[in-house]
Amino acid sequence: MLSKNSFKNVCIIGAGPAGSFTGYLLSRKGFNVTIIEKSSSDKRKVCGEYLCPQGVNLLKKHGLIDLIEKYNPIHGMKIVSPSEVSFLSFFPKDQIGNIGASVNRAIFDKDMRELATRNGCKIIRGATVSELEKRDSQWIVKTEEKEMLADLLIAADGINSSIAQKLRHKTEINTKRIALHVYTPIKDNKYYSRLGQMHILKDGSYVGINPITPEEVNLSIVCSKDLLKEMTTKEIINNAIRSSKELRSSFNELSEESQISVSGSLRNRNSHIAGEELAYVGDSAGFIDPLTGEGIFNALQGAEILSQSLIASPNEKGLVEYKNSRAKYFREKNILNKIFQIVIKYRFISELIASFLKDRQERADTFIGIIGNIYRPLEGIRKIIFNH
Ligand SMILES: Cc1cc2nc3c(=O)[nH]c(=O)nc-3n(C[C@H](O)[C@H](O)[C@H](O)COP(=O)(O)OP(=O)(O)OC[C@H]3O[C@@H](n4cnc5c(N)ncnc54)[C@H](O)[C@@H]3O)c2cc1C
Numbered sequence: 001m002l003s004k005n006s007f008k009n010v011c012i013i014g015a016g017p018a019g020s021f022t023g024y025l026l027s028r029k030g031f032n033v034t035i036i037e038k039s040s041s042d043k044r045k046v047c048g049e050y051l052c053p054q055g056v057n058l059l060k061k062h063g064l065i066d067l068i069e070k071y072n073p074i075h076g077m078k079i080v081s082p083s084e085v086s087f088l089s090f091f092p093k094d095q096i097g098n099i100g101a102s103v104n105r106a107i108f109d110k111d112m113r114e115l116a117t118r119n120g121c122k123i124i125r126g127a128t129v130s131e132l133e134k135r136d137s138q139w140i141v142k143t144e145e146k147e148m149l150a151d152l153l154i155a156a157d158g159i160n161s162s163i164a165q166k167l168r169h170k171t172e173i174n175t176k177r178i179a180l181h182v183y184t185p186i187k188d189n190k191y192y193s194r195l196g197q198m199h200i201l202k203d204g205s206y207v208g209i210n211p212i213t214p215e216e217v218n219l220s221i222v223c224s225k226d227l228l229k230e231m232t233t234k235e236i237i238n239n240a241i242r243s244s245k246e247l248r249s250s251f252n253e254l255s256e257e258s259q260i261s262v263s264g265s266l267r268n269r270n271s272h273i274a275g276e277e278l279a280y281v282g283d284s285a286g287f288i289d290p291l292t293g294e295g296i297f298n299a300l301q302g303a304e305i306l307s308q309s310l311i312a313s314p315n316e317k318g319l320v321e322y323k324n325s326r327a328k329y330f331r332e333k334n335i336l337n338k339i340f341q342i343v344i345k346y347r348f349i350s351e352l353i354a355s356f357l358k359d360r361q362e363r364a365d366t367f368i369g370i371i372g373n374i375y376r377p378l379e380g381i382r383k384i385i386f387n388h
Pocket residue numbers: 013014015016017018019036037038039045046047048049050051052127128129156157158159161162163179180181220263265266281282283284290293294295296297299
């Protein structure tokens with residue numbers, strides 16, 4: 001039961017996985033939640049569309065199996081080093097399950113929005129916040145057409161969070177990297193399997209592949225922004241395909257009709273996270289790099305931590321609890337992701353690690369278990385070094 005001094009009216013900005021899941025969890029417990037979403041159409045986002053096993057498990061834990069059972073499963077990853085040492089890895093069986101999913105983001109995000117509205121959460125689509133003002137301990141949130149009062153503002157508006165920019169919580173980072181994204185068919189059905197793929201290229205770029213269907217493989221490349229000075233986006237992707245025997249065998253070069261999307265924002269650092277009637281969740285709270293394909297899970301997990309903290313203490317205490325629990329939960333992962341950035345930058349380290357993992361199947365599987373969040377990073381590293 002919410003008491004008189006509790007946060008009661010909550011306004012969430014952004015209906016991606018973070019905003020919609022927070023809206024669902026809070027409205028289920030009696031909070032009066034409104035979500036403002038700027039997009040009015042259901043379109044796919046620039047995303048590898050891979051939901052890691054722990055993301056699948058999180059939805060299952062909440063009884064939401066219907067949200068994921070329609071998608072094709074992912075059982076592991078093929079990993080290819082710059083000199084094309086390649087190995088297959090399979091998510092290890094553990095008490096928490098070992099299946100990821102290929103999720104079409106237009107459908108997944110729509111389902112998440114519908115989930116949010118199951119308990120009375122309202123979603124206003126096609127609207128953005130034009131003005132944001134704090135009066136006493138309440139937020140006045142204005143869109144072009146509406147004005148509302150909120151006891152708590154939750155920014156779930158993604159990596160380029162306009163709320164964090166307005167409130168000067170976004171720390172500028174020059175990433176020098178971009179992501180190019182395309183849907184392309186597999187060359188021949190014999191190359192189709194329910195494994196994702198990660199190719200580290202010689203120049204430190206990497207290609208992520210998610211086999212949505214044989215006709216529609218989600219291919220993303222993260223590379224230096226400088227390449228755009230020399231080549232078109234299509235040439236960059238074709239160059240990558242040409243440069244790798246593994247990629248060449250699975251894909252034809254892109255045709256004139258291929259639709260390539262570009263994402264220039266691959267990192268976000270936020271200096272606030274939570275407090276003073278405000279919380280950031282999902283990418284708006286921070287994002288390191290899409291390399292390990294965990295953004296959707298992190299968004300859902302962040303939403304769960306925030307909601308649980310607010311349900312236990314629907315006030316500033318809950319926000320402090322969220323900030324601390326979130327930091328604790330993601331600390332090891334953030335360190336590991338930073339280490340991965342170094343590994344892909346230095347070719348000899350990538351080669352050493354690839355050979356070490358390829359040497360034993362259990363090592364490779366444990367490694368992918370860490371990336372799929374089946375193991376906590378330290379737990380997984382200990383398993384790799386001491387158990388196998
Ligand atoms: C190249 C690339 C590949 C990736 N691949 C994967 C992958 O395979 N697996 C994975 O798990 N993650 C992947 N990610 C990351 C993943 O896409 C994000 O982490 C995830 O979408 C975060 O969810 P979110 O709800 O925080 O933000 P978003 O999904 O970005 O949702 C934010 C929402 O806020 C809305 N919004 C923005 N501004 C405003 C505003 N001012 N007012 C109102 N609404 C607003 C947007 O329209 C959007 O719907 C990838 C990212 C990139 C760049």
